Every structure is written in C-alpha cells, then in structure tokens.
Amino acid sequence: MTDAVTELIERFAAISPTSGDEGVSRLAYTDLEREAHAVFAEHMRRLGLRVWTEASGNTIAELEGTEDLAALGTGSHLDSVPNGGRFDGIAGVVAAMLTAEQIVESGTRPRHPLRFVVFAAEEGARFGQACTGSRVAAGLSTAADLAEIVDADGLALLDAMRSVGLDVDALDDARWQPQEWRAFIELHIEQGSVLATAGDRIGAVTVISGSSRFAIDLDGRAAHTGGTPMHLRLDASTAAAEIVLAAERLANDDRHRGTRITVGRIDVSPGSITTIPGHARLFVDVRDIDAARQRETADELLAIAHGIAARRGIGFAAERLGDASPAFLPSGIRNVIVEAARARGLDYRVMPSGASHDTQMISRVCAAGMIFVPSQNHGVSHAPEELTIAEDIATGQRVLLDALRSLDAQDGDADAQADR
Amino acid sequence: MHREEASVSFAQQRAAADAELDVDVAALADGLSREGLELAVVSTPSILRRLAARIAPRVEPGTDRVCASGVSDAALAIAVSLHTGVAAAIFDDEGAALSEIHAGERVVVVSVRGGARASELVAALGAEGHEQVELVVALEADGQAAEHAQGQTAGQA
Numbered sequence: 001m002t003d004a005v006t007e008l009i010e011r012f013a014a015i016s017p018t019s020g021d022e023g024v025s026r027l028a029y030t031d032l033e034r035e036a037h038a039v040f041a042e043h044m045r046r047l048g049l050r051v052w053t054e055a056s057g058n059t060i061a062e063l064e065g066t067e068d069l070a071a072l073g074t075g076s077h078l079d080s081v082p083n084g085g086r087f088d089g090i091a092g093v094v095a096a097m098l099t100a101e102q103i104v105e106s107g108t109r110p111r112h113p114l115r116f117v118v119f120a121a122e123e124g125a126r127f128g129q130a131c132t133g134s135r136v137a138a139g140l141s142t143a144a145d146l147a148e149i150v151d152a153d154g155l156a157l158l159d160a161m162r163s164v165g166l167d168v169d170a171l172d173d174a175r176w177q178p179q180e181w182r183a184f185i186e187l188h189i190e191q192g193s194v195l196a197t198a199g200d201r202i203g204a205v206t207v208i209s210g211s212s213r214f215a216i217d218l219d220g221r222a223a224h225t226g227g228t229p230m231h232l233r234l235d236a237s238t239a240a241a242e243i244v245l246a247a248e249r250l251a252n253d254d255r256h257r258g259t260r261i262t263v264g265r266i267d268v269s270p271g272s273i274t275t276i277p278g279h280a281r282l283f284v285d286v287r288d289i290d291a292a293r294q295r296e297t298a299d300e301l302l303a304i305a306h307g308i309a310a311r312r313g314i315g316f317a318a319e320r321l322g323d324a325s326p327a328f329l330p331s332g333i334r335n336v337i338v339e340a341a342r343a344r345g346l347d348y349r350v351m352p353s354g355a356s357h358d359t360q361m362i363s364r365v366c367a368a369g370m371i372f373v374p375s376q377n378h379g380v381s382h383a384p385e386e387l388t389i390a391e392d393i394a395t396g397q398r399v400l401l402d403a404l405r406s407l408d409a410q411d412g413d414a415d416a417q418a419d420r
Numbered sequence: 421m422h423r424e425e426a427s428v429s430f431a432q433q434r435a436a437a438d439a440e441l442d443v444d445v446a447a448l449a450d451g452l453s454r455e456g457l458e459l460a461v462v463s464t465p466s467i468l469r470r471l472a473a474r475i476a477p478r479v480e481p482g483t484d485r486v487c488a489s490g491v492s493d494a495a496l497a498i499a500v501s502l503h504t505g506v507a508a509a510i511f512d513d514e515g516a517a518l519s520e521i522h523a524g525e526r527v528v529v530v531s532v533r534g535g536a537r538a539s540e541l542v543a544a545l546g547a548e549g550h551e552q553v554e555l556v557v558a559l560e561a562d563g564q565a566a567e568h569a570q571g572q573t574a575g576q577a
Contacts (some may be wrong), residue, residue: 207466212430290466291440292473295430302428318428325440326466334448365448 001098001117005397008094008395011349012036012078013086015415022084023384028132029057029123031159036065040118043097047104049116055170056136057120057161063100065113070366072110072404074099075117077358079131081125085386087189087393091373095120102401110408112182119358126151127160134358136174138365143171169248182365183333185409186359189388190372193379194351201395202341202348203372205335209260209353210326211374212298216243216305219315221268226327236280237268239314240360243282243305250301259290259297260287260354283321286395289352291325327360333369333407340402346395371403427528438531441470455492458532461559471558472499475530478556484525485509489541492529496558500530513537515544526551533559 015036016024017284026032037059051061062071075094096116103110119137124130127149135141146168158168190196195203214410222235240336244263251261256404265283286296286301302318334350341348351372370399373396376387432440444467449457462468479486479493479500486498489511501508509521522528528551531538534557546553 214428214430290469291432291444292437292470293466295432298430319432320428323430326444328447330446331452331460332445332451335451363447 001394001397002097002279002390003026005094005393008097009086009090009390009393010151011039012090012093015028015039016378018079018083020406021384023386024080025082025084026078026080026084027082027126028079028123029126029157029164031164033057033079033120037118037184040078041099041323042114042419043164044100047100049100049104051111053166054087054137055132055167055174057164057166058133058174058232059118061116063103063110063114063116065111066109067111069112070180071113071115072182072407073115073117073184073366074400074404075119075359076116076186076188077119077122079121079123081123081311081382083384084123085384086378087375087386087388088191088381089122089188091189091388091393092187095393095400098394098397099404102390110405111262112408114404116353117184127157129157129360130356131361132157134361134413136171136252137176138361139175140361140364143168145152146171169274176362176365177363183358183367183369184362184365185333185337185358185369185371185400185403186362187257187371187373187393187400189386190375191355191379191381191383192375195349195374196376196379198347198349200347201374201392202337202346202399203370204337204341204348205329205353205370205372206334206350207289207329207352208327208357208363209355210291210294210324210368211356212286212294212323214284214302215318215319215321216282216284216300216302217315217319218280218282218309219317220276220278220280220312223276225276228276233244233276234278234313235276236314237266237277239312240266240268240280240282241307242312246304246308247284247301250297250304256293256297258352259293261285261297261301262287287354294326295323308397322336324360327363329363329369330358333367336398336403336406337369337371340399340406343402344395344398346399369403371400426464437470439469443472454533458492461493461532466496468499469503471532472496472503475556476500476503476557478554479504479506479528482526483528485521485527487511487521487527487529487541487545488531488538489513489515490537493538496532497530511541515541523549524551527553527555529555531555531557533557548573
C-alpha cells in the first residue's frame with residue numbers, strides 16, 4: 001500500500017513543468033490541472049465508477065450504494081501553488097483513489113453511494129480566491145462573483161475556465177444539494193509541525209480557522225536619502241516596519257492564544273536605494289479559530305496601525321480584502337475519525353486547522369470532517385521541501401476507509417440534519 | 421499625498437454573527453447529550469465568549485450579580501461577569517450560595533439551556549427578596565439562540 005501511495009504521488013508530481021528543487025507548479029484552471037483530474041478520472045473509470053465533471057471543474061466519481069441514501073464523500077484537490085509541494089491536496093486525492101480501489105476489490109458494496117471528489121482551484125495563488133470549486137459547490141460563489149476575478153496577467157477567471165473546456169454557463173447549476181450528501185471527510189497533510197513534533201499519526205480536526213484580510217496604504221514623502229535629515233523625513237517604510245512589529249506583539253499577547261497575524265507582503269515605492277520610500281502597501285492576514293476574536297483583532301490592529309501612521313505624520317488608508325469565519329466541524333464526524341484511529345491503536349490528536357480547506361466550504365452542505373496526517377520538514381508546505389511520509393498517508397487512508405465504513409453502517413440519512 | 425481613512429472594520433452585523441454562532445453550536449452538539457452539549461459549549465472559548473456577549477445586554481445597568489448553579493451555568497455566569505464587569509454569584513445544586521450575595525441585590529440568573537435547576541434558583545432568589553430576578557437562557561432546546569429571556573420579578577417567583 002505504501003508503494004501504491006508513492007506511485008500515485010510521483011505520477012501526479014510529474015504533471016508539472018517544474019520538478020525537483022523547483023517543486024510542483026500546477027495552477028488552477030490550467031491544462032495541467034485538468035490533466036491531473038483526467039488521471040484521477042481514468043483510475044476511477046477503470047474501477048467501474050461513474051465519473052463526471054462539474055461546471056466548476058470538480059471531478060466526481062461515484063460508486064453506487066445498495067440503498068437509496070444520501071452519499072458519503074471524500075477527496076481533496078490536485079492544483080498547486082507555483083513551485084509548491086507534492087502532497088498538499090494530492091495526499092487526500094490519492095487516499096480517495098486507494099479507498100475506492102479497496103472497496104471495489106473487497107466486493108462489498110456500501111449502503112450509501114460513495115462519491116470521490118477532486119475539487120478544482122483550491123489554491124488561491126493564481127486568482128486570489130481559494131477553494132473556488134468547493135465554493136461553487138457550497139453555493140458560496142456564483143457565476144457573477146467569479147466574473148469579477150482576474151489573475152495577475154489580467155486573464156479573467158471565467159475565461160481561464162472556458163479555456164480548459166468548462167461550461168461556465170452552467171456554473172449556477174453546479175451547487176451541491178444538501179439532501180444528496182450524508183457526510184464528507186477530507187484527508188489532508190497537516191501543513192504544520194504539531195503532529196510530527198508530538199509523534200502523533202492522526203489529527204482529527206475540530207475547527208478550520210477563519211481569516212480577515214486587509215491592505216494598508218501608507219503615504220509618506222519620497223525624498224533624497226542623503227539630503228533629508230532623519231528628523232525631517234516622512235518614511236513610509238519605517239511606519240510599515242513599526243506596524244509589522246506591532247502586529248507580532250498583538251498576536252503574541254496573552255489574549256491571543258490561537259491567533260495568527262502575518263504581514264505577508266510589503267510593496268515599497270519608489271523602490272530605490274537612494275530614495276526614502278514615499279509609499280508602502282502592507283497585506284495583512286489575521287487568522288483565528290475564534291470568530292469574534294478574529295474580527296476584534298483585525299479592528300484592533302487597524303486602530304494601532306492608524307495610530308502609528310498618525311504619530312509619524314504618515315497618511316493612512318485601509319482596504320478590506322476578505323473576511324471568512326472559522327468553521328466548526330461536527331463532533332459526530334470527528335468522533336468517528338477518533339474511534340477509527342483508536343481502533344487501530346494509533347496516537348491521535350484532536351486539533352484545529354490553521355489553513356483553509358475545501359472542507360470548510362463543504363461543511364455548509366453536509367456534515368464534514370478532516371483527517372490530518374503529519375507533515376515533515378518542520379511542517380513546511382507550499383514549497384518544494386513539503387514532505388509527508390508515504391506510510392503516514394497510507395495510515396491516514398486506512399483511518400479514512402474505516403471512518404467511511406463506520407458512517408456507512410450508521411442509520412445515516414436520519415442523522416444528516418442533526419449533523420448540520 | 422496624505423490620506424486619513426480608518427473606516428475599515430471587520431465587525432459583523434449582529435444577525436450574521438448570531439447565525440454563525442448557531443451553526444457552530446449545532447456542529448458542537450452533533451451526537452452529544454444535553455449535558456454534554458452544555459459542557460462542550462462552556463469549554464469552547466470561542467463559543468462561550470460569543471454566547472456571553474450575546475446575552476450580556478440582558479444584564480441591565482444596576483444589576484448587582486450574575487447568578488447560576490451547576491458547572492455549565494456557573495461557567496456561563498463567570499463569562500458574562502467577565503464581559504459585563506458585574507460580579508458573579510455561584511450556587512450549589514441545593515441553592516446554597518457558594519460566593520458572596522446580599523439580600524435586596526438585583527440579580528440575573530443565567531443558564532446555557534434553562535431547566536428545572538435554573539428555574540428553582542430564580543424562585544429561591546425571588547423568595548429571598550432579591551429585586552427583579554430574571555432568567556436569561558442562552559440556547560433553546562434545539563441549540564438555537566434563545567430569543568426571549570424568561571423574566572420574573574421579586575414576589576412572583
């Protein structure tokens with residue numbers, strides 16, 4: 001089984017113009033992403049599953065159940081960030097493929113239909129918006145919403161979708177119907193170092209962090225670095241630096257266990273070594289597992305930043321870029337995952353997810369859960385150094401299979417509403 | 421160019437925040453007993469904090485104590501106390517005060533989901549002559565926000 005994991009991981013990694021130290025580059029709504037989906041689809045068709053592609057680009061393979069029940073689902077995504085890793089999303093798809101294989105080969109049909117899903121465009125690296133395929137499925141993004149989005153080259157998201165053969169006119173019909181879904185479980189690499197540090201093999205996710213994102217524009221005065229004494233400067237970059245450090249202090253204070261603030265990008269202009277920066281634009285990401293604290297922290301940081309700018313005589317403006325609440329995942333699904341790990345004698349940890357995932361969106365459709373498997377190399381992800389040991393993916397896949405079988409044995413649809 | 425603009429805010433509309441809280445509580449409630457849910461709610465800070473903030477407006481100016489009995493309701497009372505700055509008073513299952521409370525004080529009884537014990541505490545406090553004893557329930561039986569506090573005044577309890 002470990003060999004099968006490795007083989008599939010390598011197969012997907014090869015669908016990329018970059019490799020080795022340059023990692024995997026398979027951006028959303030490109031031919032490469034569709035090629036990866038086709039590998040999945042072909043694997044599932046060979047197993048006898050019915051396969052279709054949704055207008056959003058999600059690929060779904062269904063194994064019929066023996067009863068007229070809502071579906072159980074599992075899956076993840078196959079797109080990557082530029083020069084990303086080989087495991088983010090792919091691990092969950094590989095787990096889904098092997099789960100389908102094992103169930104088909106067992107000869108025992110599930111009571112519920114089983115749907116194996118590859119979501120399109122989970123990464124926000126190209127278009128800014130993450131989880132596009134699952135957002136459409138959950139009804140959180142409509143065709144009108146997507147029409148507003150362009151990539152860094154000015155290419156419209158809808159045109160990118162058309163260019164890979166997707167029928168964008170049918171996007172608004174691609175919303176998943178809650179009555180068709182009993183539950184969904186996604187296996188994913190942790191993208192952090194908690195599991196590996198603790199020596200745990202399985203993470204059962206309680207809540208997926210939300211995020212409030214904004215940009216801050218600081219307007220100072222561009223001037224000659226030699227001719228302008230320090231006390232006469234209006235330096236936008238030093239104001240930006242003070243704001244970055246204030247953000248770090250805020251996230252580290254004792255009211256914020258679980259808050260993460262990152263200034264991931266600072267654009268300084270005019271960008272000359274001999275010119276005092278007249279303008280700086282900061283991009284700030286405030287993540288939290290606490291919905292109220294997340295918003296309060298974002299507002300507190302904005303107020304602090306405004307105060308810093310005012311004290312320095314620097315102009316200040318802010319722009320809201322995005323705001324998503326944390327998503328609690330139903331404890332019933334989590335307990336099924338925990339029981340599956342326990343039954344196999346695996347050390348597990350009940351934990352939050354700092355990163356966003358497709359499951360965050362799908363939890364709006366049906367009861368949803370996540371299984372984390374350990375990330376190595378200090379939890380590095382979205383980089384070529386991203387590593388999860390094949391044996392850990394195989395272990396997670398066994399827990400996934402057990403959890404799906406457990407849910408399949410439950411009365412199911414009567415519980416579905418209670419789960420939501 | 422000098423701009424002064426700090427109007428961006430992430431504060432949520434009350435209705436949206438309440439709706440999200442109900443969804444989160446429902447996720448937490450999945451498969452749990454009544455008591456299990458009460459304990460889960462008060463041991464999950466992001467939910468307890470929001471529940472406390474949601475019912476805090478029912479603690480009107482002039483209230484002297486936020487009262488509760490039982491583990492879960494006591495935790496809620498302390499959260500409301502932290503949010504409002506009004507002192508908490510905790511009672512045991514038999515209704516005996518475990519912390520300071522004085523005759524004639526205006527009190528509010530808080531409870532995660534209400535029930536006989538909370539109602540009995542309201543009755544006992546009313547009988548002892550406390551003013552405007554009011555029961556504020558955070559969640560209805562189905563886990564949704566309780567829209568109406570169950571009020572009782574001294575002499576009626």
